[in-house]
Amino acid sequence: MSGGSERTHFGYESVPLEDKQGRVKDVFHSVSRRYDLMNDLMSGGLHRAWKDALVSAVNPPKNDCEFAVLDLAGGTGDIGLRILRAGGAGTRVTICDINPDMLEVGRERAAERALDGVVTFEQGNAEDLSYADRSFDCVTIAFGIRNVPRIERALEEAYRVLKIGGRFLCLEFSSVDVPGLDALYELYSFQVIPRIGGAVTGNREAYQYLVESIRKFPKPNVFAHMIEGAGFRRVSYTAMTGGVVALHSGWRL
Ligand SMILES: C[S@@+](CC[C@H](N)C(=O)[O-])C[C@H]1O[C@@H](n2cnc3c(N)ncnc32)[C@H](O)[C@@H]1O
Numbered sequence: 001m002s003g004g005s006e007r008t009h010f011g012y013e014s015v016p017l018e019d020k021q022g023r024v025k026d027v028f029h030s031v032s033r034r035y036d037l038m039n040d041l042m043s044g045g046l047h048r049a050w051k052d053a054l055v056s057a058v059n060p061p062k063n064d065c066e067f068a069v070l071d072l073a074g075g076t077g078d079i080g081l082r083i084l085r086a087g088g089a090g091t092r093v094t095i096c097d098i099n100p101d102m103l104e105v106g107r108e109r110a111a112e113r114a115l116d117g118v119v120t121f122e123q124g125n126a127e128d129l130s131y132a133d134r135s136f137d138c139v140t141i142a143f144g145i146r147n148v149p150r151i152e153r154a155l156e157e158a159y160r161v162l163k164i165g166g167r168f169l170c171l172e173f174s175s176v177d178v179p180g181l182d183a184l185y186e187l188y189s190f191q192v193i194p195r196i197g198g199a200v201t202g203n204r205e206a207y208q209y210l211v212e213s214i215r216k217f218p219k220p221n222v223f224a225h226m227i228e229g230a231g232f233r234r235v236s237y238t239a240m241t242g243g244v245v246a247l248h249s250g251w252r253l
Pocket residue numbers: 021024025028072073074075076077078079096097098099102124125126127141142143144147148149
């Protein structure tokens with residue numbers, strides 16, 4: 001623990017701001033090897049459709065035009081590898097994540113698929129990127145922003161490294177607002193997900209954090225304003241599966 005006065009939340013727990021990143025790191029360290037399996041089990045495979053919607057919005061060119069994508073909090077590379085599959089010979093993906101264990105799983109997956117020549121895995125903090133200004137055509141982040149302690153800083157960094165005319169796309173859990181579905185979703189989230197997480201990864205707390213952190217994340221309209229606050233224009237969002245997730249988009253113009 002540290003003595004700083006600024007606080008934030010880690011799930012429903014209030015923690016010093018500077019402690020959150022370490023706690024998040026522990027979560028993903030412990031679940032990295034079972035992370036992708038858990039996504040399928042928890043979402044009944046729906047995460048694939050949500051990720052496909054993100055990749056469609058990225059719309060990488062099918063030809064050999066150069067197209068550089070930065071996937072923030074890219075973890076095991078699921079988004080990055082999907083973008084590469086959808087794009088042509090000019091598409092390059094940099095996967096940046098703070099957690100070396102998640103990146104290692106991603107490196108192995110990329111090598112198995114012989115994609116290691118077109119994808120780079122780099123350890124880095126979304127709040128403080130090492131890339132030059134205006135170096136990417138597209139910046140994506142999927143199910144990552146919720147885990148970043150200083151969300152505004154990460155949005156500003158995404159804006160900084162985007163080229164003019166580039167697009168920011170963020171896929172994140174959101175708020176279910178369909179009567180009936182909301183109660184069912186609450187029940188499933190709090191009664192089922194931590195149990196599956198505990199059985200599959202041995203870390204029930206990690207999945208308790210997941211469901212709590214989703215509830216603490218700003219509503220989609222509030223998050224859209226945060227994206228605008230970082231300088232993005234033409235900000236919009238689309239809710240999917242009754243609001244279980246939302247895809248936010250903004251342009252650097
Ligand atoms: C739920 S996983 C998402 C992984 C991947 N994007 C996907 O959709 O499968 C969240 C990821 O965010 C990463 N993360 C958390 N805080 C971060 C930060 N400040 N900078 C970069 N990555 C971070 C974690 O290490 C973890 O790999």
